[in-house]
Structures are given as structure tokens and as C-alpha cells.
Amino acid sequence: MKYSANSVWENSDEYDIAIVGAGHAGCEAALACARLGFRTLLFTISVDSIALMPCNPNIGGSSKGHLVREIDALGGEMGKVIDQTFIQSKMLNQSKGPAVHSLRAQADKANYTRTMRKVLENQENLEIRQMEVTDILTENSKITGVKTYSGTVYPCRAVVLCTGTYLKARCIYGDISSNTGPNGLQAANHLTDSLKALGIKMYRFKTGTPARIDKRSIDFDKMEEQKGDKVVVPFSFTTNPEDVQIDQVSCWLTYTNPKTHEIIKNNLDRSPLYSGKIEGTGPRYCPSIEDKVVKFSDKDRHQVFIEPEGLDTNEMYVGGMSSSLPEDVQYAMYRSVPGLEHAKIVRNAYAIEYDCIDARQLKSTLEFKNIEGLFSGGQFNGSSGYEEAAAQGLIAGINAARKLQGKEGIIIDRSQGYIGVLIDDLVTKESHEPYRMMTSRAEYRLLLRQDNADLRLTKLGHEIGLIDDARYKRLLEKEKLIADEIEREEHTNVGTAKEVQDLLERYHSTPLTSGISLGDLIRRPELSYDALAPIDKERKELPADVAEQVNINIKYEGYIKRQERQVEQFKKLEKKMIPESIDYNEIQSLRIEAKQKLSQIRPASIGQASRISGVSPADISVLLVYLESRR
Ligand SMILES: Cc1cc2nc3c(=O)[nH]c(=O)nc-3n(C[C@H](O)[C@H](O)[C@H](O)COP(=O)(O)OP(=O)(O)OC[C@H]3O[C@@H](n4cnc5c(N)ncnc54)[C@H](O)[C@@H]3O)c2cc1C
Numbered sequence: 001m002k003y004s005a006n007s008v009w010e011n012s013d014e015y016d017i018a019i020v021g022a023g024h025a026g027c028e029a030a031l032a033c034a035r036l037g038f039r040t041l042l043f044t045i046s047v048d049s050i051a052l053m054p055c056n057p058n059i060g061g062s063s064k065g066h067l068v069r070e071i072d073a074l075g076g077e078m079g080k081v082i083d084q085t086f087i088q089s090k091m092l093n094q095s096k097g098p099a100v101h102s103l104r105a106q107a108d109k110a111n112y113t114r115t116m117r118k119v120l121e122n123q124e125n126l127e128i129r130q131m132e133v134t135d136i137l138t139e140n141s142k143i144t145g146v147k148t149y150s151g152t153v154y155p156c157r158a159v160v161l162c163t164g165t166y167l168k169a170r171c172i173y174g175d176i177s178s179n180t181g182p183n184g185l186q187a188a189n190h191l192t193d194s195l196k197a198l199g200i201k202m203y204r205f206k207t208g209t210p211a212r213i214d215k216r217s218i219d220f221d222k223m224e225e226q227k228g229d230k231v232v233v234p235f236s237f238t239t240n241p242e243d244v245q246i247d248q249v250s251c252w253l254t255y256t257n258p259k260t261h262e263i264i265k266n267n268l269d270r271s272p273l274y275s276g277k278i279e280g281t282g283p284r285y286c287p288s289i290e291d292k293v294v295k296f297s298d299k300d301r302h303q304v305f306i307e308p309e310g311l312d313t314n315e316m317y318v319g320g321m322s323s324s325l326p327e328d329v330q331y332a333m334y335r336s337v338p339g340l341e342h343a344k345i346v347r348n349a350y351a352i353e354y355d356c357i358d359a360r361q362l363k364s365t366l367e368f369k370n371i372e373g374l375f376s377g378g379q380f381n382g383s384s385g386y387e388e389a390a391a392q393g394l395i396a397g398i399n400a401a402r403k404l405q406g407k408e409g410i411i412i413d414r415s416q417g418y419i420g421v422l423i424d425d426l427v428t429k430e431s432h433e434p435y436r437m438m439t440s441r442a443e444y445r446l447l448l449r450q451d452n453a454d455l456r457l458t459k460l461g462h463e464i465g466l467i468d469d470a471r472y473k474r475l476l477e478k479e480k481l482i483a484d485e486i487e488r489e490e491h492t493n494v495g496t497a498k499e500v501q502d503l504l505e506r507y508h509s510t511p512l513t514s515g516i517s518l519g520d521l522i523r524r525p526e527l528s529y530d531a532l533a534p535i536d537k538e539r540k541e542l543p544a545d546v547a548e549q550v551n552i553n554i555k556y557e558g559y560i561k562r563q564e565r566q567v568e569q570f571k572k573l574e575k576k577m578i579p580e581s582i583d584y585n586e587i588q589s590l591r592i593e594a595k596q597k598l599s600q601i602r603p604a605s606i607g608q609a610s611r612i613s614g615v616s617p618a619d620i621s622v623l624l625v626y627l628e629s630r631r
Pocket of ligand 1 (some may be wrong): 020
């Protein structure tokens with residue numbers, strides 16, 4: 001029997017959940033749903049592009065490393081895959097406090113995709129389908145299935161949309177544009193209309209990527225070599241640190257110069273960004289080189305990081321110079337950079353526009369407010385970055401599964417994790433550009449460090465069912481080791497013995513005149529838990545990650561306690577829930593703007609209401625009085 005797109009054939013294979021998109025969000029969502037026991041079908045435009053890294057060849061970095069650690073602590077996959085496929089690793093910001101220490105690893109992109117695909121293909125309850133989803137099917141605002149480009153209907157009870165940068169994607173450089181997804185892959189041109197028909201508000205966003213240059217055409221002698229760390233720290237709490245001590249490749253640092261900037265300024269009229277050919281809004285915190293030259297015209301140079309895309313390719317990523325300028329200008333500007341004078345471009349730089357949503361249409365569980373059983377994650381929600389995408393995909397997948405389990409959705413709040421900050425910002429705050437995570441967005445960042453993500457979230461991962469008992473038991477043992485050692489340090493005193501005084505002198509620390517606890521010594525800026533080992537006779541050998549926790553919790557005790565008190569205040573407002581049925585127009589003394597914003601976003605709690613732009617503290621007081629009177 002011949003089938004066409006107009007005819008509808010219902011696939012009788014039974015599925016519970018459909019995941020639309022196998023990018024960083026879709027992979028985490030699909031694995032979470034399948035691991036929680038649901039028959040899951042993962043759609044992608046191209047099976048060869050599973051977990052594709054269409055832009056920078058690295059995972060992690062400032063605040064993004066925190067997200068990867070939190071994904072791992074909850075039972076997600078990204079941390080494990082990058083530990084198996086990285087080619088260089090660095091702990092960033094080591095000269096600063098532990099709150100901003102952040103892991104970043106260069107990935108072998110091809111191997112990352114291959115490894116994640118292997119995990120997906122061997123996951124029980126999970127099937128992969130190369131097919132474009134064109135329609136979301138509903139009855140009475142409740143999910144019933146999806147329909148594909150071939151006209152096939154797949155009935156299911158929940159759907160997670162993770163379409164990334166593919167919806168009505170358009171790639172542009174100079175006057176050249178093509179209706180394709182990243183790397184020339186097919187775009188998804190039909191789903192947007194189906195979503196709009198369901199009343200979903202769409203945005204048009206944009207992002208960009210630099211050219212890829214052939215390694216053989218680069219003169220590295222004109223650049224500064226950037227090596228990885230001598231001792232590599234893994235992303236995943238399940239990875240044995242010994243397994244990641246590998247030979248690493250280098251990255252290279254060079255700079256643009258006034259000649260580069262001149263070339264760009266002289267061709268701004270040919271830039272689709274400045275000629276208005278690009279409609280979508282780009283990320284302020286990931287600017288193109290054109291934007292940098294225009295917006296920071298006082299700077300006579302910008303950093304350019306030359307990063308390998310993998311071990312089995314000569315392609316090098318030109319970090320810091322993403323662009324959509326015409327091809328001839330790209331050659332001129334890249335060849336004006338020291339070391340790139342003879343650059344051979346393998347892939348042009350380009351910008352990509354795509355459809356995504358205003359995420360304020362979502363609950364904090366990442367379920368659509370107006371369509372039951374429809375969830376979404378990743379770039380589709382208006383964020384930017386592999387890590388931001390994976391974090392949302394994991395939560396959206398978990399909550400799609402919990403919906404079918406008849407359980408409450410999981411909401412990680414701003415005091416529990418960067419994942420909580422990310423999702424709360426997306427579903428609460430107005431944003432007209434791709435959202436990128438930064439440490440400055442997290443008000444409780446001293447508590448949300450990348451080193452304690454497991455202590456913050458692995459228990460929750462176990463409750464959800466993604467962390468097995470063995471790993472949970474190891475976490476409880478770690479917690480006990482940390483607590484016992486802190487207790488011991490705080491109650492072990494040392495006197496003014498010569499070896500104690502000698503050690504203090506070695507660290508230029510004030511000599512003792514009487515006994516003191518090791519804890520008090522650790523709190524001295526120039527000392528640390530490791531430094532005191534020689535004078536701490538009873539100390540047993542402890543794992544490095546336990547020693548790190550002991551040191552941080554003792555050294556920053558005062559700051560940590562203060563932030564914990566702030567969190568108590570925060571939680572009080574988060575617990576003040578607002579009835580779903582509330583009619584803000586009824587509240588006389590509420591300002592019009594506040595009525596509009598509250599009615600549009602319908603916050604779940606007073607805490608969330610207080611973070612909506614346009615809702616003032618005075619409005620919150622009015623709301624509190626109103627709720628009190630109703631109660
Ligand atoms: C050119 C470019 C430049 C970028 N620059 C940056 C940057 O500078 N900084 C940064 O942080 N991030 C950047 N990114 C973004 C980064 O790639 C994304 O954040 C990340 O890949 C998002 O992951 P995701 O899972 O949401 O979507 P994606 O990785 O885009 O994956 C989407 C998946 O959905 C599938 N799909 C889409 N629609 C359908 C459909 N209808 N049916 C079936 N399958 C479908 C696709 O096949 C794909 O598998 C850039 C991306 C691109 C393309």
C-alpha cells in the first residue's frame with residue numbers, strides 16, 4: 001500500500017513518550033524517560049548528528065561546568081560522556097574562590113557524538129527514529145501523539161520538544177543564506193506552524209559560529225600555547241580520577257589587531273547583522289567579532305582561541321571570532337590575525353536564525369501551561385549552550401516520566417542548583433535574547449559550587465530513580481567522612497610545639513602563643529586542610545574530594561552560614577504558594593502593570609512573583625495581604 005504525507009498511517013508500536021530532537025537536551029530527556037521505565041521514541045532529523053556540537057568544541061567553563069556536575073549528580077549522562085571523550089581539561093578560576101572554580105574540557109567532537117549515540121542505542125526502552133516531526137497532536141489541550149513528515153502518527157501520552165536551532169532554521173553569511181540547520185543539515189520547517197496553531201508564542205533567535213581552519217595552514221609559533229591541567233579532575237562523580245590522566249592536546253591563544261578591526265569596520269555594510277538581513281536576536285554574552293569591534297571600539301585587540309575539534313581531524317575552531325560576514329571578508333579578517341596569515345578555511349563562519357519559544361509559557365516543571373503532557377528543553381526554550389540544553393532536557397524528561405507516574409514534577413529551586421536558577425530565570429523573566437548561564441546569575445553561588453553538586457542533588461536523583469542504591473550508599477559514606485573529619489578538625493587542638501611553629505612560619509602565619517584548634521588554623525587565609533597534614537597526627541588518608549569539602553566547609557564557614565540564612569528567607573517566600581485560580585484583576589490596589597505580568601506568567605509562589613520584572617516589592621506586599629485575607 002503506497003503512503004503519502006497527506007495520508008495518515010498510525011504506527012501501532014506502543015510508545016509512552018516521544019522526544020523531538022537528539023541534541024544535548026533530547027539525549028538527556030530520552031535517557032531519563034527510558035531509565036525511568038517508559039517506552040521512549042527519540043526523533044532526530046539525522047541520526048548522524050546525535051549530540052552534535054555545532055559550535056565550540058568544549059563542555060563546561062564558568063557556570064557551565066557547574067551545570068554539567070549537577071546533571072551528573074542527578075543521574076544524567078553528559079559528564080560521563082565528556083570524561084570519555086575529552087582531549088584537554090582545565091579547572092578555570094583556580095586563583096579565585098571555590099564558588100567560581102569551573103571545569104572546562106575540550107571534546108573530540110566526533111568521539112563525543114559517537115559515544116553518546118552508543119549510550120542511546122544500547123539503552124533499554126529507548127528507540128531512535130530519523131524522521132522530522134511536523135505536528136503535535138492533542139485532544140482537549142492534552143497530548144495524544146505526534147505526526148511525522150511521512151504522515152505517520154505515533155500515539156503517546158507525553159512529548160518533550162528539544163528542537164534546538166532547527167525550527168525554520170536559516171544559515172547566513174554575507175548575501176548567502178540557506179534554509180538549512182547547522183552544518184548544512186536539513187532544517188525542520190513544519191513544526192512551528194503546528195505549535196502556533198496550539199496557541200504557542202514563538203520567538204526568532206539567532207546565534208553564530210566562527211570558521212574552521214585547516215591546522216596545516218596555521219603558524220603556531222606566533223601564538224601562546226595553552227596547556228591542560230597536569231592533574232585532571234573528572235566531570236562525573238562516577239569517573240575514577242585515574243582514568244582521566246591522559247596525554248592532552250593544546251589550545252592556542254592569539255589576538256585580533258587594528259588591521260582586523262579595520263577590515264571589519266570597512267565591511268559592516270555587507271554584514272547581514274548590520275544590514276538587517278538577520279531578523280533573529282543574538283546572545284549579548286556570546287557576541288560575534290563584528291559586535292565586539294563595534295561595541296568595544298576602545299579595545300585594540302580581542303582574544304582568539306584556536307581549539308582542536310578532535311584528534312582525527314585537522315579542523316581547528318577559531319574561538320572568539322564568530323561571524324556572518326561575506327566569505328572574502330572572512331578570509332581577509334582571519335588572515336590578519338597573527339599565526340593565521342595563510343589560513344585555509346574548511347568551513348565558513350555563519351549565523352543561524354531559528355524559531356524558539358517564550359519560555360514564560362512553561363511551568364517550573366518545563367510543562368506547557370496550556371497543553372498537558374507537553375514539555376520542552378534546550379535552545380528551543382530560549383537558552384544557549386550545550387550545558388544549559390542538557391540540564392533542561394534532563395529535568396523535562398524526568399518530569400514527563402513523573403507526569404505518567406502520577407507524581408509531582410521536580411522543581412530545583414535557586415538555592416539548590418544552577419539548574420534551578422536557569423529554569424526559574426527562563427520561565428519567570430522576560431528575555432529577548434538567547435539565555436546563557438553565568439555565575440553572577442546565582443545569588444547563592446557560594447553554596448552552589450561545582451565541587452559539592454553531588455552533596456546537593458544526588459539524594460534527589462536517588463528519589464527520582466536515576467541514581468542507583470550503590471551510588472547513593474557511596475554518597476552517604478562520603479557525607480559521613482566529611483562530617484566526621486570536620487568535627488575532628490574543629491575539636492583537635494595543637495599547642496605551640498616547634499614543629500607547629502615551624503609550619504606556621506613556612507606559611508608566613510602568625511606564631512601561636514597558646515593552643516588552638518586545627519579548624520581555627522584552617523580558617524587562616526594562608527593555611528588550609530592540606531597544609532596542616534604534617535602537624536595533624538591523627539589524620540587518616542581521605543579521598544581528595546572529601547578533603548576538599550572539609551577544607552571549604554571549615555575555611556568559608558562564616559560566609560556559608562550567612563548564605564544559608566539568606567536561603568532560609570528565600571525559602572519562606574518560595575513556600576508561600578499562590579492558588580492557580582487567582583484572578584489578579586480582583587485585587588484593587590495592585591498596579592496595572594503588575595496585574596498584567598502576574599496574569600500572563602501566573603507564578604506558582606510569592607517568591608517567583610517577586611522575580612517577575614515589572615512586579616514591585618509594593619505589589620508583593622499587596623498580594624501577601626490579599627492572600628492572607630482570602631486565607
Ligand atoms: C551555528 C551555531 C552556533 C552556536 N553558537 C553557540 C555559542 O556561541 N554559544 C553557545 O553557548 N551555544 C551556541 N550554539 C548553540 C548550541 O549548539 C546549542 O545550545 C545546543 O546544541 C542546543 O542543544 P539542543 O539539544 O537544545 O539542540 P540541538 O543541539 O540544536 O539539537 C536539536 C535536535 O533536534 C532535532 N530536531 C529539530 N527539529 C526536529 C523535528 N521537527 N523533528 C525531528 N527532530 C528535530 C535535530 O535533528 C537535533 O537532533 C550554537 C549553535 C549553532 C548551530
